[in-house]
Amino acid sequence: MIKTPILAAVAMAFAGSAFADEMEYMPPVTHAATLEECSACHMAYPAGFLPAQSWRVMMTTLEDHFGENAGLDEETRAEIEAYLVANAGRDLSGDGAVPQRISELPWFRHEHEEEVSKRQFEKAKSWANCNACHERAEQGIFEDD
């Protein structure tokens, strides 16, 4: 009975650090249509940052995408969905959650809390503006520089 929470905590800490290391590099988008269509309003986020079910939902709700219309013709939409799903990340929640924001994932909050100055954030304007702070985000590099 006592063992279980400790074990869980150790397991979580381990998974946490392993994941953070792995996150210094996240393969950038290489698919032409995704690069073209998903980089107009923000950088094209690497597919590996969200699990497959997240991309499936996002790619079928593009007409109301975070308060904007990002609609695509069906052919392009399906092609991009297939790419994102095929390159999606692991489902870290383990409960099939469907997060739509990378910036609201637990690891994201953990990595960014207390790391970012107010001035830095005001300059970036939004957590979604990864490349304002991570200069090489478009090459998939997110480590300290």
Add this chain to the structure above:
Amino acid sequence: MKYLLILPLCLLAAPLAAQSTTPSDLIANYTAEAGVAASAERGQALFTASHTGGKPDTPSCTTCHGADPRAAGLARTGKPIEPLAPLANPERLTDLKFVEKWFGRNCNSVLGRDCTSAEKADVIAWLSSL
């Protein structure tokens, strides 16, 4: 004789340049569809007004493009948007598919409906008059 020479050239050029256009061709085509002459003043009014029919975060074209289309704008994500006026940015209004895609999205975000051909002609007339 002239036609015989031009025809093969057109056939060659067409597939490559299928979507490419110019601001004045766009105005001409949208005006023909609308059946009324384009007005830069009406275009400016539409572009700079605050609307209520669309999504709450985007009441105006200027929300993202700024009030002066000769200068860069800023998307809500913090990403800069290159100027819309062709004089400031010669790549603008040169690709029909691109223009149609963004009128489709942006008019729906701001107005809650598609823009009419007349409105598109008006906006382009204003942008290319700057």
